[in-house]
Amino acid sequence: MTEEKTKSKNFTSILIPTSLYKKLEEKVKETEFSSVSSLVTHIIREYLAKLEEEKEVFSEEEEEEIKERLRALGYID
Amino acid sequence: MSEPKVLVIGLDAAPPELLFDAFLDELPNIKSLVENGIYGKMKSCVPPITIPAWMVMSTSKNPGKLGIYGFRHRKNYSYTDIWIANYQKIKEKTVWNILSEKGKRSIVIGVPPTYPPKPLNGYLISCFITPTNAKQYTYPPELKEEIEKVVGNYIFDIPFRTEERDKLLKGLYEMTEKRFKLIKYLLKNKKWDFFMFVEIGLDRVQHAFWKFFDPEHHLYEPHSKYSDAILNYYKCLDQQIEELLKIIPKNTKIVVVSDHGAKRMKGALCINEWLIKEGYLTLKKYPEQKIRLEKAEVDWKKTIAWGWGGYYARIFLNVEGREPQGIIKPEEYEDVRDELAEKIENIRGPSGEKLETKVIKPEEYYPEINGEPPDLMVFFDDLYWRSAGTIGHNTVYLPENDTGPDDAVHSQYGIHIIYDPNQNFGGKKIDIDILDVAPTILRLLEIEPPGDMEGKVVEGV
Numbered sequence A: 001m002t003e004e005k006t007k008s009k010n011f012t013s014i015l016i017p018t019s020l021y022k023k024l025e026e027k028v029k030e031t032e033f034s035s036v037s038s039l040v041t042h043i044i045r046e047y048l049a050k051l052e053e054e055k056e057v058f059s060e061e062e063e064e065e066i067k068e069r070l071r072a073l074g075y076i077d
Numbered sequence B: 001m002s003e004p005k006v007l008v009i010g011l012d013a014a015p016p017e018l019l020f021d022a023f024l025d026e027l028p029n030i031k032s033l034v035e036n037g038i039y040g041k042m043k044s045c046v047p048p049i050t051i052p053a054w055m056v057m058s059t060s061k062n063p064g065k066l067g068i069y070g071f072r073h074r075k076n077y078s079y080t081d082i083w084i085a086n087y088q089k090i091k092e093k094t095v096w097n098i099l100s101e102k103g104k105r106s107i108v109i110g111v112p113p114t115y116p117p118k119p120l121n122g123y124l125i126s127c128f129i130t131p132t133n134a135k136q137y138t139y140p141p142e143l144k145e146e147i148e149k150v151v152g153n154y155i156f157d158i159p160f161r162t163e164e165r166d167k168l169l170k171g172l173y174e175m176t177e178k179r180f181k182l183i184k185y186l187l188k189n190k191k192w193d194f195f196m197f198v199e200i201g202l203d204r205v206q207h208a209f210w211k212f213f214d215p216e217h218h219l220y221e222p223h224s225k226y227s228d229a230i231l232n233y234y235k236c237l238d239q240q241i242e243e244l245l246k247i248i249p250k251n252t253k254i255v256v257v258s259d260h261g262a263k264r265m266k267g268a269l270c271i272n273e274w275l276i277k278e279g280y281l282t283l284k285k286y287p288e289q290k291i292r293l294e295k296a297e298v299d300w301k302k303t304i305a306w307g308w309g310g311y312y313a314r315i316f317l318n319v320e321g322r323e324p325q326g327i328i329k330p331e332e333y334e335d336v337r338d339e340l341a342e343k344i345e346n347i348r349g350p351s352g353e354k355l356e357t358k359v360i361k362p363e364e365y366y367p368e369i370n371g372e373p374p375d376l377m378v379f380f381d382d383l384y385w386r387s388a389g390t391i392g393h394n395t396v397y398l399p400e401n402d403t404g405p406d407d408a409v410h411s412q413y414g415i416h417i418i419y420d421p422n423q424n425f426g427g428k429k430i431d432i433d434i435l436d437v438a439p440t441i442l443r444l445l446e447i448e449p450p451g452d453m454e455g456k457v458v459e460g461v
Ligand SMILES: [Zn+2]
Pocket: B012, B013, B049, B050, B051, B203, B259, B260
């Protein structure tokens, strides 16, 4: 994928098919996202978070610690 | 016209009997919301427990659909391996997910379970299942640093079940003060359309101090310096709410909710002791002191069923082909389960009194089942008796909880208040279901609730 540099170092652009862009442009109107970019950023963030989900949430040590707390709170025994 | 805004004030475990009946006159700000709003009881989900209740509320999906039946679940029908409920396991869309898709901004604080944080259009601070402050507990990650600048070390929860009650109270107020300081900061300094927070402190104070104020409690201690501990905390919350009301934009609609109620605990019923007594559970050796079942030497080849403790009991059957050493033939499963369910329903109290126990078969109760539900869900005596899973007590009944001092249990009905500054509802009393909260919030934000939400918009909103 080609990347084009924009003016700010904090942002970069990616190329997507124009037809897709046009579809998103229509979609943006139904939302309060200010632009296709902000909508796409939101979609990508969700995608990346989904990938993270495959990992274990708690380490073994953390899990023991949480269980201890939940026991003290009466939620589990 | 200005964009609609909603602030949801979550008071974990606030029961109608305290908030609306016993304490309301001492809570001027909440009282004014009640008198000008719609208010009433809110029927929580089954089970009425913090997890799944807040997520049932936030998604308008029942626990079966969510596949969340409590704080822990078995891993692949293992006898001992469990997983702890967390935000990643929530696959249904929450109100803030729906708002994010619409480009509306949300700020979400302390809703269980929201650890580990997931993205939204806005800001999220996770809840009390966050392992430590060293973890990433915000979305976006940069927010964490900002929080620490505002309140220092943020407090998710207080260490609990301590007999040092003064210390507990001090920690409780410190936590609450920090939470509200942060809430006020975010209300003022960030853009939001939807703001929701849960204060867990109310649940904690009720568990720790119920026996000091309720003469009906079997361990009631009159004339205690803690008699007003619960009331004082409600007053503190009311004052905090007053400050929030001062700083939010005038058009903000306000929803006050709890996830379930609370009431005095009558005691703990040792489910595994009972199962041993009835021949359902066999140990190789009965322990000499209190231990958890997972630490005990269970003779699985001779065990038909075992149970978990908590505010309700979860019962598991040892089924051939499903459990590692299962002995119940699949074709006998239903008969064994029916017989056990009937016996459990007929368990009597320590003095032979009848208990109002309810036993549920998950797949008959929920319209859809995901995850691994227990074989039976048991609510002893309308939840007045909690379930203790530990063994070694040499009795079925305990006057106190098996994992430390605790005075209260959960109850089925929480509360709700809906206040709209643009229209006076005049203190109309309407009882609602926990599933109704999410669609109602969306309606308040002038967004049509998705058709798959299970609840309905509260009448008049
Ligand atoms: Zn709760």
